[in-house]
Amino acid sequence: MHPVLRPLAATAAATELRAKRVKAMLLPPLLLYLTIKTAAAALSTTMNIKSLHRYAVKGLSGDSLQNIPFQPGDGTFQDDRRFALLFDTSGGTKFDVHDPNWLHKENFLCAFTAPELLASLDSEYRIDSTESSSSTNNIYSTTAIQRLLTIWDRELGRSSPPLLGPIDLGSQLGRDETAEFFTQLCRRRVVCVVANNDHCASRGNKILSNQHTHQFGNTSSGVKHNNGDTRTIHIVNENTVRQFSDAISHHGNSKRDLSLTATRFRPNIIVDNLEPWAEFDLVGKTIEVVPTSGNTSGAVDNPLRFRVVSRTVRCAGIGIDPLHPEQGTLDVPSLLVEHFPQHGPYLGVYAVVDDTSYGGSIAVGDSFRLL
Incomplete structure (x- = not known):
C-alpha cells in the first residue's frame, strides 16, 4: 500500500471497528425491545374463554361446565381435584387428612402412574342438592348435597351399565366403595x-362441606407462589396445541393425523384468540375476567382475577388421549423439546385466584384481559 494511503486505511478500519462495537452494544437492547414489543402485541387482544373443565377425582376424566361460581375463599373450581386415589403402602398412607400437604403424583393412582388403565374409563361427577323442610312445623329447611361419581367403560359408552355408581363421594361410605x-x-x-x-x-358431621381448601394438583406451583396454598387453575391456549399438533403431524416424511386436543392436557380453562405460546408471557402478570352480557353474576365491583404464576411442565400422564386412543402413546415432553426447544417440555400455565376475599364467576364466552 502506498504510504500516503496508510493513514486513510487505518482511519477507515478504526471507524468500521467503532461501528461494529456500537452495533454490538445496541443489538441486545434492540432485541429485548423487539421481544417485549412482540409479546405486548400478542397479548393486546382479549383471550376468549372457549371451555371450562373440572376434574373432581385426580386422574379421572373431567366434566365440561358452562359456568363456574366462585364464593369468597374459593381458590379453584368447585371440587376440582378435591378427591384422589392414594396408594396405601404398608398399611398406611403419606397423607394426613387433618394436616394436608402437597404430594407428588407418583403417590397416586392417576394418569401418571396408570395411563392406559384410567384412559379406558369414562367418568362423570355432579353435585346434586335437594331442599327438605321440617316435617312438623315446616319452619326451617335444610339442603342435602350429594357428590355423585359414575364410572363407565369408555369403549362401551355411557349407554352401557356403569361400572360404578352413582356413588356419593361426600360420604365416607362412598369413598370406601370407590377405593x-x-x-x-x-x-x-x-x-x-x-x-x-x-x-x-367439630360438629360431628361426616358429610363434606362446600369449603374446598386442599387440591390434589399435579404441581406445587401454588405452594411455591401462593403462600402454601395448593389450589391452582390450569390454563391452556388452544392455538398452542394446534401449532404443536401440526408440527408433530408433518414431521419428516411421515404425515400422521395426530390432531391433538386441548383437553388432552387436562386444563381447567381453554382459551383462544391468543398467539401460540403467548401464554408464557403472562407469567408474573394478572388477568381479569370480562363477563359477557349474559354472565351477570360475574359483573361485580370486584371482578374475578387470576395471577399467572408458572408454566406447566408436561409428563407421561398425557401420553394417551382417552378421546383418541387410536393415536397410541406419545412422548409429549420429548416431542415438545424436539419441535420447540426454545420452550422446553412446557405447555400451559398455572394461575391462582388473585384475591379470594371476593366471589364472582367465570363462564364459557367470557374473556380475559391483561391488567
Whole structure:
C-alpha cells in the first residue's frame, strides 16, 4: 500500500471497528425491545374463554361446565381435584387428612402412574342438592348435597351399565366403595382421600362441606407462589396445541393425523384468540375476567382475577388421549423439546385466584384481559 494511503486505511478500519462495537452494544437492547414489543402485541387482544373443565377425582376424566361460581375463599373450581386415589403402602398412607400437604403424583393412582388403565374409563361427577323442610312445623329447611361419581367403560359408552355408581363421594361410605373398586381394578391397595374440614368435624358431621381448601394438583406451583396454598387453575391456549399438533403431524416424511386436543392436557380453562405460546408471557402478570352480557353474576365491583404464576411442565400422564386412543402413546415432553426447544417440555400455565376475599364467576364466552 502506498504510504500516503496508510493513514486513510487505518482511519477507515478504526471507524468500521467503532461501528461494529456500537452495533454490538445496541443489538441486545434492540432485541429485548423487539421481544417485549412482540409479546405486548400478542397479548393486546382479549383471550376468549372457549371451555371450562373440572376434574373432581385426580386422574379421572373431567366434566365440561358452562359456568363456574366462585364464593369468597374459593381458590379453584368447585371440587376440582378435591378427591384422589392414594396408594396405601404398608398399611398406611403419606397423607394426613387433618394436616394436608402437597404430594407428588407418583403417590397416586392417576394418569401418571396408570395411563392406559384410567384412559379406558369414562367418568362423570355432579353435585346434586335437594331442599327438605321440617316435617312438623315446616319452619326451617335444610339442603342435602350429594357428590355423585359414575364410572363407565369408555369403549362401551355411557349407554352401557356403569361400572360404578352413582356413588356419593361426600360420604365416607362412598369413598370406601370407590377405593375398593379401584383396588380390585389396579390390583393394588388404594384409599380415596379428601382433606378433612375441621368445621364439620367439630360438629360431628361426616358429610363434606362446600369449603374446598386442599387440591390434589399435579404441581406445587401454588405452594411455591401462593403462600402454601395448593389450589391452582390450569390454563391452556388452544392455538398452542394446534401449532404443536401440526408440527408433530408433518414431521419428516411421515404425515400422521395426530390432531391433538386441548383437553388432552387436562386444563381447567381453554382459551383462544391468543398467539401460540403467548401464554408464557403472562407469567408474573394478572388477568381479569370480562363477563359477557349474559354472565351477570360475574359483573361485580370486584371482578374475578387470576395471577399467572408458572408454566406447566408436561409428563407421561398425557401420553394417551382417552378421546383418541387410536393415536397410541406419545412422548409429549420429548416431542415438545424436539419441535420447540426454545420452550422446553412446557405447555400451559398455572394461575391462582388473585384475591379470594371476593366471589364472582367465570363462564364459557367470557374473556380475559391483561391488567
